[in-house]
Amino acid sequence: MQSPKKPEINLYGPATERVSFLWTESLRTGHDTIDRQHQALYEAFHGITQLLEVPDVNLKYWFGLVLRKTEDYVLTHFADEEKLMTDLSYPNVHVHQLQHQEIVEALKKHQTVITQLKTDAEKRAEARALLRFLEDWLNDHVLVSDKDLVNFICQTAKGRELLS
Ligand SMILES: [Fe+2]
Ligand SMILES: [Fe+2]
Numbered sequence: 001m002q003s004p005k006k007p008e009i010n011l012y013g014p015a016t017e018r019v020s021f022l023w024t025e026s027l028r029t030g031h032d033t034i035d036r037q038h039q040a041l042y043e044a045f046h047g048i049t050q051l052l053e054v055p056d057v058n059l060k061y062w063f064g065l066v067l068r069k070t071e072d073y074v075l076t077h078f079a080d081e082e083k084l085m086t087d088l089s090y091p092n093v094h095v096h097q098l099q100h101q102e103i104v105e106a107l108k109k110h111q112t113v114i115t116q117l118k119t120d121a122e123k124r125a126e127a128r129a130l131l132r133f134l135e136d137w138l139n140d141h142v143l144v145s146d147k148d149l150v151n152f153i154c155q156t157a158k159g160r161e162l163l164s
Pocket of ligand 2: 146
């Protein structure tokens with residue numbers, strides 16, 4: 001006799017809304033340092049995503065962790081990319097920088113919204129919305145803008161020198 005199937009645990013709600021923050025090969029740009037930093041960033045936010053689903057997690061602590069990881073992984077990474085762009089006179093530097101600023105602004109906005117919400121359920125929903133936004137934004141940014149930067153690096157003599 002077949003044993004009853006265990007219900008599948010779905011941590012993140014419907015599949016369409018699932019946030020994973022898992023780095024995949026399709027996100028590889030071909031630049032070792034940038035790829036290593038992206039992988040560390042996805043790993044950090046994957047942990048944050050999982051922590052949000054722990055029952056009774058302290059949401060104030062959780063958001064503090066988001067800000068700390070942002071500081072450690074996102075802002076450092078942006079600064080490194082921006083230095084590379086300036087050093088190599090990358091023509092799309094301003095657009096790329098604006099995209100980086102956009103995500104920092106979005107984080108601040110979500111932080112303000114979260115502090116104004118009354119219940120834990122509302123805060124958690126807003127936190128999930130933040131993670132979804134961050135993941136979508138990062139995936140798009142890496143696939144389009146960061147890959148464009150790496151293509152440029154590969155095409156310039158100075159850039160190739162940096163890669164060797
Ligand atoms: Fe970037
Ligand atoms: Fe990047």
